[in-house]
Amino acid sequence: MKKITQIALLFLVVYGNTFAQQEKGIIGYNNWLNPWTEFKPNKVEYGKPTKILSGNITKDTKLLKRDIYLLLGDVFVTDSTTLSIEPGTVILGDFKTKGSLTISNGSKIIADGSHTDPIIFTSNRSVKKPGDWGGVFILGDAPTNKYGNESSLNYGLVPSAAKTISYGGNNPASYSGVLRYVRIEYAGKRTRDYGYFNGLTLAGVGQQTIIENIMVSYCEGNSFNILGGDVILDKMVSYKSSINDYEFNYGAQCQLNNSLAIRSPYVSGAETSRCMYVLAHDLKEEADFSKRQTFVDAENLTLINLSSDLKNDIKVGLVNEAIFIGEDASFSIDKSVISGFNPAVIFDSKIKINSENLEKIKFTRTYFNNCKGNIFVENVANNEDLENWYGNRAFNNVYSKGPDSETFIDVENLKRPDFRLRINRIIASNDIEDDDD
Template structure:
């Protein structure tokens, strides 16, 4: 008979082995996508609105689950007011008026949903499509790298109310937790698309967890400067970038998921992650921190049924793009089904100093046509030698999605964690 200590050791060994195998990509002992996410939002009837949200909110205000709200035009929360949204509340963005919710600098949003009762922002059209309404804009007073440490967002909004940036790294813009944002990113005439969720100058006391963006016509998550943490983010079938970091963002993102579709893209660029420090050098103060992103346990996957064919036809591009003067540290993550996995700006000189700022460690590169390249250069031998070094513990495989993930095809309850035992491929 085995001793109790032997049995305990065996149980612990099994538990730790399972955790070790699942530690790449999104992770958890349970599937944290259950209950609060929705991968077929166009099939849901949220009911007719009975309350109107319009104009300016200048005093503390609470929205209740018992009501259905129609968001009309640009709604600004101002005067340091707090907008509180009860779990389970539905806010419906109006198509005709390009609805958008703007939390101005100094104001706060408390949208603290529950796993079994998420808060939902969606479209009012009978046939819902990406870009039906604007999106959510949250403006804070944490540092950015632009000159004077301030800027403003446009999208046709009142620029006197859309400034962001400051000196308060520890500022608090509120809570977004268990929130879904669907069919946002409307194109503004003469301007760019809204982004589903724009976080500009957000401080690190803000709580941002369990947020799902589905079918955005603009970027799903756009982050301008600030110092913030993102946990359990989901971007599903965005037309543009899933995550864009810019203007000196200091961000840690953990345990998050991107699902891209080959046939849902934009001519302006569609990447899982876009990391840059500026659009134009002349607008930047280089004495300030430039963009730095630390990403851990992410899963980036193309859901194509025939990845090879889609790559051949040019429908699939790179998963990640990194521009000059930005730092990116990517660990224990999965990139599956892209062409290539990573693309570096041609302005980045390939030397040890720069590559120390762009790290890929304990990665799982799967079914990608090439791993890491420099823009406009098909010869990536130096990069392959660098990141293929055994000290980085990167793994390479050629498995289809059904073999790679626990439950890839179930639209109701998908599970995008790696299958047990999948990380057995050689790192040669």
């Protein structure tokens, strides 16, 4: 009996330690990327469209799996209408007209796929490329930090009425529907006057909206763009976007949980690209400081830069920071992994390094791996103050230099990669620079 008790206690200790250790980065007893994600979408044949969506959708509409739909030009769901989409439905964005889908403020989308039957938005071209079509916009009446209660999208969309592209209000609990188990591929068209579209834009979207298990891949713009609002995002995946994986602005209040950003130095566009770009405003004079400014509360993120020769890619300028934090924004990240960047984090040069600002920007229990430096102020080479602050044991951050093959379970699997941390192979180190430098 005594021996059985000892074995049981040993098991509990080992199991408890394993469970406690495996809390950094994306988590799950199983690889939750399977089977709904697709890391080789250019190899998938989605079929030809059987129905066209165009103009305004002004009455409740349901898209069926048996049909394949074509977004022709800018499509708007208006007049408090609900657009429902069956699991497994394919919606193609038209290349010639740069199709897009906008769910206007007051309308709803119910795109509730499943892990075996995701809903897919992709390009209608046989040879797909980033920027083939527009993207998906969801607009709500949750607050922003701009003056007044409403703002308008500025992407060159052509609605029949201005209110169709307005967002923002006083309802943080706003409900714009459900987006779950959805893939958005090859979006992010470029416009001459308005820059790039994004894969998924959430503008003034509120807390009651359900946004889970969304994968945006090969987007020419940002994968996810959150403008104001108050949202909870769970199990997001950004794969090889050309600009930023997650961009926040205009007083966005966002909880980002158990999510992934996979960058490649070989697909980034001309603009500086990062995993997370956290801003409170474009112009300070446009922000109403009586309102809440941008706050991103992130937990269990994995931010990884996949490089075949990281040292050389950094040397030739192909690798940027993982996270950029702008003036007046607040940011908290916990139990996360940041691997393979130059450096891990940059603060806007306007942020003064004092106790007040450092209380607004928190890094705790985070694993910094293979980064050429950790946390810096923009254009300032000496980061000793920040290293001392965030290196304090109270924050429980870890610094290491390990190859991807030893850091993650299986990042080299082209079909079904696994980006969970390989805990048993971790060797922590305070050495943050290459010995050869």
